Amino acid sequence: MLATIAMTTGFLLILIGLYGALSNRNILRMIVAFTVANTGVNLVLVAVGYMNGRTAPILNDAVAAGEAISRIIDPVPQALVLTAIVIGVGITALMLAYTYKLYQTRGSLDIAKHTELKW
């Protein structure tokens, strides 16, 4: 049940983020929408690894090493998402740096004003 809720939320965030990225004309707004979609993707990936009634893949007093197979959830998606979040920040910073450079040289953030690459 919880996995379904989280997955639905993640897909909704992806849709909202895509809509924002494709319908806005300000570049900063497009980047904000991209981060929202990024959060949604991470949420979907973590929700796929969730199993009902199980707990986090960390062994201590609460989960002994012997019974780990029947008690913990899938750790592989978590490891994937962990790296994806850090890379996502790097990508956001890179996009923002290019945005700043674009504004510095052209003086505008509206994509309708940048028509050199249009055909």
Place this chain on the structure above:
Amino acid sequence: MTLSIGMGLLLSVAMVVSAIMATRGKRSLGISILAAGLASLLASVMFLLLAAPDVAMTEAAIGSGLTTFLFFFVLGRVRRGEHD
């Protein structure tokens, strides 16, 4: 069990609302960035409910300060160029 399902529903509604606030073009850009930051902070609690404390910690450490600062810094530079 029902407790976490209820919290998940509430967080889900809040995240969708803040995502809509972040992507609607009518509000000011600062509010959009703040709402996106809120969506990422709430996603961190959602990760915790999904039994992924590592991911939740990453999202909380990164989404709170770093991303918000990067956005607001560029926004501040752009704003200063426009108004002065």
Place this chain on the structure above:
Amino acid sequence: MIKRFTLMLLLAGLGAIFAGLIQNYVADEELNLTAAYYAAHTAEDIGAANIVTAIIVTYRGLDTLGEVTVLFLTAAIIGLVLSQGNRQQQQPQRKLPPAGELLVTGTRLLLPLILLFGAYVFTHGHLTPGGGFQGGAIIASAMLLLLLSNPMKRFSHRLITVVESASGLAFVIIGLLGIAWAGGFLDNRILPIGTFGELFSAGAIPIIYAFVGLKVGAEFSSMLVSLSETEDL
């Protein structure tokens, strides 16, 4: 108008696909083979209590190396992009409103605390949630706090570069030692595994994660610094 209509059509199609995915999703009852292997063998092979850490550092260590490389490239490109417009023209200093006394004092109080907590997070990565990436982000947050309390603060580029290069080099050297002394690249058994659940256990994982944390922290800090040193428009 036609553009908006096409966009709506595209999103509706994607939404239909997503709805189908949610409808047909059936949660697993048992762990799949890979996850079951990790769950059963991590405690005795690696000695780490946190299975996610074991996967990131040891089982999939090469991916982590690639990821750290991507981050390094990102930081380098940001520095390159932003430094081109950075001519040596000395503008008169902007007049910024100074930070309040409480913020300055609070920074002085909180900075060691945040740095210490970052170090705690990346040295306890094999026992509790956390690890190099989180610890690095926390250390970069300390730099961010310093930058906020004094926007004209200038950090030493040389120090950041040295920390980043040295920790990256140490990370690769430990990985190569794994080939020589143990089973393969980034094998953590070059040190004794020790007692399960103690701080100095799990072989080389705490050391590797400390270097990863320092490297990630230095990379995020260099991103922040190269952004904040841009000239005013």
Place this chain on the structure above:
Amino acid sequence: MAEVLVTLAAIVTCMAFLMVLWRFIKGPSPVDRIIAFDGLTIVSITGILFAALAAERGIYLDVALVYALLSFLGVIVVARFLERGF
């Protein structure tokens, strides 16, 4: 008895969360929204406590530590932006 009280406390927390969220959506000025953002992070710490209680895992509290130590950075960033501090 104790379980009932804890469930009641969780419901009260959800109501508080909804109220602060309402201020975040409605808030006429940016400062109102930032106050609501701060309030939401503080309420989230209590939410993390409930998640830890429901899962019976003490290690979840590390996330609350990160929240308590770092969530004020976002507020300070926006506040310094508002007074044109960087």
Place this chain on the structure above:
Amino acid sequence: MAEFLDILGALLLLAGTIFLLLGGLGLVRMPDIYNRIQAGTKATTLGTLLSLIGVAFLHPEWSLKLLLIGVFLLFTNPLSSQVLARAAHRTGAHKSSSMIVDHLEDDLGEKP
């Protein structure tokens, strides 16, 4: 005895969340930005501290981490609210009619 401690902890937790609720109510109902800052940070900080104590009664083995969370909250929360109030003052939010005394403006010695 253990049962008594459990009930005491749950009661403290409930009291803390009621303070959170009051803080949220103040955030909704207060007329002015500074009053909202007051309600949204003071009451919620007190509520979170009370619920931390309550959880410490429910699970005594988590006490150390809960204490650390409380200490960090006490360090960071007043800082953020003070910086926020200062920013609100600088952006000119003090022009509401309900404000009578303004010490910060007297100290700065500048006319807005």
